[in-house]
Amino acid sequence: MTKDTSEDPLGRMVLQELKSLERAGVTHLARGRREPSLDCPTPRDPTETTTSNPSDTDMAISSDRAAKQTQLDLIQKQVAGCPRCAELARTRTQTVFGMGNPDARLVFLGEAPGADEDAQGIPFVGRAGQLLTKIIEACTLSRNDVYILNILKCRPPGNRNPLPDEAANCREYLDGQLAIIRPEFIVCLGAVAAQNLLETDASIGRLRGKFHLFNGIRVLCTYHPAYLLRNPPAKRQVWDDMQLLMHEMGIELPEKR
Ligand code: URA
Numbered sequence: 001m002t003k004d005t006s007e008d009p010l011g012r013m014v015l016q017e018l019k020s021l022e023r024a025g026v027t028h029l030a031r032g033r034r035e036p037s038l039d040c041p042t043p044r045d046p047t048e049t050t051t052s053n054p055s056d057t058d059m060a061i062s063s064d065r066a067a068k069q070t071q072l073d074l075i076q077k078q079v080a081g082c083p084r085c086a087e088l089a090r091t092r093t094q095t096v097f098g099m100g101n102p103d104a105r106l107v108f109l110g111e112a113p114g115a116d117e118d119a120q121g122i123p124f125v126g127r128a129g130q131l132l133t134k135i136i137e138a139c140t141l142s143r144n145d146v147y148i149l150n151i152l153k154c155r156p157p158g159n160r161n162p163l164p165d166e167a168a169n170c171r172e173y174l175d176g177q178l179a180i181i182r183p184e185f186i187v188c189l190g191a192v193a194a195q196n197l198l199e200t201d202a203s204i205g206r207l208r209g210k211f212h213l214f215n216g217i218r219v220l221c222t223y224h225p226a227y228l229l230r231n232p233p234a235k236r237q238v239w240d241d242m243q244l245l246m247h248e249m250g251i252e253l254p255e256k257r
Contacts, residue, residue, distance in 0.1 A: 099143075178215070186220070
């Protein structure tokens with residue numbers, strides 16, 4: 001039986017958290033577990049792993065991926081019940097943590113969930129998300145190869161821009177995710193993602209087309225797919241940015257598009 005939680009904010013948050021865990025495949029909870037801290041994991045020492053034959057290499061890769069997923073799951077659990085932004089915690093259907101390969105070389109960073117993402121708990125699933133999927137596939141990759149996340153984990157009411165306080169409240173989660181995934185490249189989709197990550201107020205037009213550095217990660221900024229839906233000619237510039245990115249990643253693109 002589902003309890004009515006409309007008058008009970010705490011119950012509502014617990015329910016959101018349970019739903020998020022269920023989606024992540026958690027079916028049982030241990031009693032009395034302490035909240036995980038968001039301490040960044042110690043960077044891996046590449047000399048630690050002995051890779052004397054291909055199967056050892058495969059094992060090392062998969063266990064690294066599994067370890068990263070476990071660490072991400074801990075932050076996801078914290079995010080699912082996050083009360084930091086009172087308005088967002090009250091109005092969200094659920095949090096949208098992020099999704100993809102926890103060991104990805106490439107991360108796409110958006111702004112905040114919209115209505116579709118809030119309903120499904122998955123980033124970039126609406127119209128803009130479908131265009132992002134096409135962009136990723138045009139780069140000969142799939143959504144499972146990359147990791148997709150947002151500056152905010154909750155939908156701002158009416159899809160308004162994130163407030164500075166909200167971005168600051170959520171920053172610890174984003175930094176934790178990036179410290180675990182340790183991608184080589186981040187693509188910031190739109191001005192909100194780019195300006196928040198890089199802590200600048202430069203326009204997206206000035207930021208795009210070249211690499212920036214964030215904690216040793218190479219960052220490329222480009223237009224948000226929602227902007228491309230309103231302004232299709234800008235797809236040309238996004239494709240130029242993706243070609244630059246693929247070149248730097250050593251990924252060969254088919255000759256003719
Ligand atoms: N726009 C974003 O910035 N992020 C999403 O997840 C969806 C739309």
